[in-house]
Amino acid sequence: MSKRRWNREIVWAIAQKDIRAITRSKQIWIGMIALPLAFCLVLPLILVLVMRNLDVASWSADTVTFAEDLIGGLPAGDLQSFLLALPSLQHQMLYMAVNYLITPLFLLIPVITAGLIAANSFVGEKERRTLESLLFAPLEIRDLFLGKILATFLPTMVITYGGFLLYAVVVNALAYPMFGQLIVPTWDWAVLMLWLIPSVVLVTILLNVLISARVKGFQEAQQLGGVIVLPVVALMVGQLSGALLLSATLIGIIGGVLFLISFLLLRTITKRNQRHVLFEKQVH
């Protein structure tokens, strides 16, 4: 592979072409939109409405103690003092739920969306017998991969950020009467959205590309790619059980590690998939 810089026109042409194909495929659209709608519209709607109408006075002493311990057990700092300054346990619980307990769900949206697009993007070229045309063209394989990565990264980020915007609007609209101020986003959200999610999306795409370049069909690629969801589910369980609270520092570290993994994966992918290897494995 040549050492010259990547060809921006070719990378962008491939990305644009793929994005256009996504916007024209109902099958992919529905899959991409359904999850963010459930997580960003329906879930916060139910969550905030239920919590607004909670009758804390009727809670058992054990439940109240558990809730108070959860907040009391937080590391001393801005979050803890902010929570303790809120007027009631109900306010504190709602604030915790919408800003912390729900965050791992926001990792599921990009992971699932990126998996869906990435599997379709690569295996789709093979199934439609167009990969041959790309490999016969005067482009570097590295540029082909970069174009494909961009074609998944951009729509995934748009969906994720769009979903978060919807979430913030729904939560604030419903919680404003109680708090008298906007409660989403916090600074932790900014780190999550701008640092952790891009890194998670990159790793998801690259793992999918790695798998897609080896498997035969779209379904197989999706099933294998689905394995990537598991660590996110584990994170969510940890978060919900209170065992792990994603602080900005922790999010920063995880994001950094994931970016490093992405870099290593990209190197592996371009090394393992030279033109003739890709052609002999994928074109018949």
Added chain:
Amino acid sequence: MKDLMIDAQCVSKRFDGQQVLDEVSLAVPRGEVVGLLGSNGSGKTTMIRLLNGVINRDGGAMRVGGHDPQTDGTPIRAMSGILTEGAGLYHELSGRDNLDFFAKLYGVADRAPIGQLLDQFELTAHQHKPVGQYSTGMKKRLGLAKALLHEPQLLFLDEPTNGLDPEGIQMVIQYLRDLNRERGTTILLCSHVLHQLESICHRYVFLEQGKLLASGTQQELETAYMQHVVLRVETGLDIGEAAGSEGAIAAYAGHPVRQIEPGVLEFRLPSKNAISPLLQAILAESWVHAADITNRSLEALYFEIRSSGGERHV
């Protein structure tokens, strides 16, 4: 030999333990149209893939436009256009969007040729329809337009007329002939529909089960492989009652002859040199309205070469 655009020497390729190409040599002079012929599975497509550097050879040497496809394939792919059997188009995109996309991949800054090619291949009216709605012939024509976008010096065409109707075939063959004549584009053309190639190819390479059977111009191949000439003559000559019934073989002027239908005789001659004396002899006795050599078609030549096993190299 003229300046060679493609020079392949003793090229071999194996797939999954099967020998797909076995020491095949191929020479394509710059500016010529060469037909790569053979039945399905003879190794034509593999040869095109090797020449483009999208797969690697197991043995032999290759140069395309001075570059080795295996180590320096990008300049070859940049100067070549290719039409594969499946055409490799995006069905969800329109015809114009497909050409726009490939123009970017091939670094074509000027988009004017897209309109000209759509026009040339009678696709302008359908340019905004998704390619999935195109007929097989339209896809083939769009695939050809895609291959020509960057005005390549070298064209690889794998079965370019498959799926085209007779008018489409005529249009494509005429276009390729003009392209070669006006721009000097070198063309390597794979096909198993041999009669379509006769009016366009300068020379031929015959492959059979991964081996080179024969190569040369039609005249060279005829000289080397044609053992006799079959001449069909439309004449009033009476060759006698014994041979008068259709199909029965008699002799006239020392050559075997049979009546194909009333007024049409078929002579078997040792060479073309025997044609004039034969016709003179017939004309001394009767009229002649037409005389054609029937076994000089490319197809007849192909079967002759196959049956002889292609030992006689030219």
